[in-house]
Amino acid sequence: MTEAATARTPGTPCWVSLIVHGLSTTRSFYADLFGWEFVPGPDQLGPYVRALVDGKVVAGIGQLPPERHLPVAWTTYLATDDADATAETIRSCGGTVAVGPLDAGEAGRMAIASDPGGAVFGIWQAAAHIGTALAGAPGTPVWNELVTRETSTVCKFYQTVFGYEAEAVVSADFDYQTLRLEGRPVASLHGVGHALPRDRGPHWMTYFEVLDTDEAARRVVELGGYVLQPPQEGLGGRMATVADPEGAAFTIIRSTEG
Template identity: 55%
Template sequence: MSEGANLCAPGTPCWVSLMVHGLDRTEEFYRGLFGWDFEEGPRALGAHRLAHLDGGQVAAIGAMAPEHRLPVAWTPYLATDDADAATEQVRCCGGTVGVGPLDADAAGRKAICSDPAGAVFGLWQPRRHSPVERPVRPGTPAWNDLLVAEPALVAKFYELVFGYDVRSEGDTATLYVGGRPVASVRAADEETLRETGPRWTTHFEVADVDAAVARAVELGGRQVREPHETAAGRLAEVADVEGARFMLVHSPR
């Protein structure tokens, strides 16, 4: 990954990744929706492209092998100081390591894992950390939450692996790093779990949720959940041209 992906503290979701069947079509969708620019990523990781906005990396999109018919979904990469030690902790706490750890050229070391509920996430060990944090702005990831049947039990897994301070309220557990909320684990209804399974969901900031939904549909995506007001701001859920779901949010400032 590029140097821009290193601006995160351990435990923080520092970038998101998407594996698709059609790179060109997916690039066109997100360029049209968020204004992202793309460049080819390191060859060591296979065919993939790095998405940039105003000079900073915001995401990576890779090509899935043709024979793989896996669900297409956004995956957050959680920062760690030691990817090898973190993968061992994942196994010890009931998770699964699917890929890695392996080197991503000179930028860092990565692994792809799943938690005890089956939700997929990545581990990212950057070569160096920076205290600078890029502000959330339209076109960038603003939040990640995890939809599972039993939030308290799954949040405990992430607490043990990453050292989060977990604060639960109702059916939501919020994960904190250094006193700052970085992600949440929420209860999903049976219909959602039956349709998509346990999964991480990325929220992307936009200037106008309703206009962004209309633009996503125009580009070949679809509306999953119509725009609505929440305590976190105005939200809507959409799916891209390959069916990957994500949230559009306009947060109050």
């Protein structure tokens, strides 16, 4: 387990957050599943807590206003040195900025955007809050992947906005690209064509590290969640796609390095 680097290269996934209808019950679910503890976070957008592993912040959970009935999903945030400039670039490249840029107290400056395919993501200009502060421990985000229809067009968008280098997997039946910054893999794009869930559309998927994928999947169900894709061996380790009781999907993975 390591503390995450304090300086984030622009484009690096640096934070994940979830906005839900029932903050208290969602906190209990993730506390039981991942062992998270919680501390209050900025409340500019309503009630919000930060999740801790070993005293280090790893994720955020907020609460939707009662009158708002939006889909519940984990949001991946990508680092930027200038949220306003990045927001303008997103717009000029065919994306949409739905929220912000705005200040989150002294924590930093953020915006919520979507790429040309409709996948939602955040951008984060760090100030007091650098983002996820621990890597490699159970309960921490370990990877972020864009699940989309096809990767070629949307890859150009992310390359232009964030300066990624893209490495494609050459295969007739597998549409996959790894995004790199300074030679280091930081995220991936996965084109699934007609297999894209109709009720979700293109979306960013957060992977969380667990000690035992099968046991964690069983625990998800016991806690009122759902298994969307049963445990199976993947490129990075044994993984399963699950959802919490409000339907927010995420992937649990036991890394091959664990």
